[in-house]
Amino acid sequence: MKVLVPVKRVVDYNVKVRVRSDGTGVETAGVKMSMNPFDEIAVEEAIRLKEKGVVSEIIAVSLGVAACAETIRTALAMGADRGILVETDAELQPLAVAKLLRALAEREQPRLMILGKQAIDDDMNATGQMLAALLGWSQGTFASKITIDGDTATVTREVDGGLETVALTMPAIITTDLRLNEPRYASLPNIMKARKKPIETVRPADLGVDPAPRLKTLRVVEPPKRQAGAKVASVAELVAKLRTEAKVI
């Protein structure tokens, strides 16, 4: 079984993001970029499925500027087999990404696509769902456990009320939650091998998709500064302050 795993290049989760002075977005120049952590979990899950013999080939896909090839290379160093870069300088929004991925799915015919539930940059949490709708495939989102048995994928989902288990008929779209697994580090032999693994570059036009954005970002602002905290000496003082100063009780 072939599995396709999209991996997004985002500002590293350790970086304290800053809004660009013109308010058009966050500063990415000179900032450390890494694979979206939820996508790392997706790659890891695909590799584990391959190690179990369920998956035969893992294709890592990234969409965006040429530097996204680095993110694919990281997936290859973790253990993916080959990569596809959909190269474009256009701003990519979930619907465009979903359409591009649908086109790739039609070309590559994977039985399974594992995506991060969201990217930590725009927190959209939409691409997996849109892709499932466009393809007409089953979907299991926010997965904390995945088992595959023949044509059925059993997915445990982390929902507000607890854990929900769904059975999906393949082909299917699964999106990962944080607790699904702990991604591995790239191993030195795999880093050395990654270079020899192929990355194919295509453009949105090759896939017949116009990625032009449908949404317009008007303004990006810093969150309001948090007030400094204060220490209180006793519970009584805390209660008094909550009543008279914070006015919450």
Next chain:
Amino acid sequence: MNFGLTEEQDMIVRTVRDFVERELYPLEAEVERTGSLPREIGRDIQRRVRELGFYAPNIPAEYGGGGLDTVGFALLERELGRTAMALNAYWGRPSNILCACTPEQRERYLLPCVRGEKIDALAMTEPDAGSDVRGMKAVARRDGDDWIVNGTKHFISHADIADFVIVFVATGARHITCFLVDRGTPGFDIRPGYRSVSHRGYHNCILTFDDCRLPAGQILGAEGGGFEVANTWLYATRLTVAAMCVGRARRALDLAVAYAAQRRQFGQQIGKFQGVSFKLADMVTAVDAADLLTLAAAWRLDQNLPANREIAEAKLFASEMLARVTDEAIQVHGGMGLMDDLPLERFWRDARVERIWDGTSEIQRHIISRELLRPHGG
């Protein structure tokens, strides 16, 4: 000329740094507090690094090592230098000198080191012979097919966790031989050394040889060929000191920059005061310069170009740079910089030894100036 990292090198840097930051930083405070690292934790680090195929990265792939070239290895050492020596000691980098093993020695020493089953230490220094290694007093005299060793070595790093030690002893006037000595060999003792201000938890030991009998098969390289084998294989060790200094300095610098942007006095970020910002400018300039000197020397080694002077320059400059950068990083932090809530006071203490071990700054200057003057008959 190309100053960029290859994709592999970039990924090695990212992976090692991620591992160091996520897995080793959290262990640092406890190592500092207790002055030691439990062996189980060390073994766990070894096991995980082995699983990643990053163990023995400096040893050729034909012996099961990672087979990195010198630039790749320097980059790896740079990232390992960010964390405590007590921790990164378990990221096995067996001494390159073990590549001089005979096939029989290889089975007993090199290969078990590569597999993480044995740890080596290396002993040259003696109480009366430091910079002047040729003046060593430990001697071995022949007795039939065996050698009988007497003498003392001191300051021997991590011999407390070593299974065997690569030891240099005099076998005649101006005649030095290198021996492989197993822990537990009768007449050979590994004792705790001194308590050092630098690198808590990374211990140095005193080795004593009291009529210690070694079969001739324990000689590494040729009898009397101790310096030849050392010069061939330990040539680049000093470069790893330089690389580690760069990594640790970069970490101190990052802390200083973040603090300068966050700490406010007189109603503004302290980084807005030129007195602070110019310090940062000087620090990053020095770190970058040391980084480039180190990588350039590594590159020369990979090109098989003479690199003796360049390695000495990198070791000298990087270790002195680290002293200045850690000192200034503390200055930027004010009083907090001295408190052990932050790692800076430790970096500052740890920096001190880098100008001493693997050849003092004076000895590096001696090497550099000798190379300069030699063509002029100096």
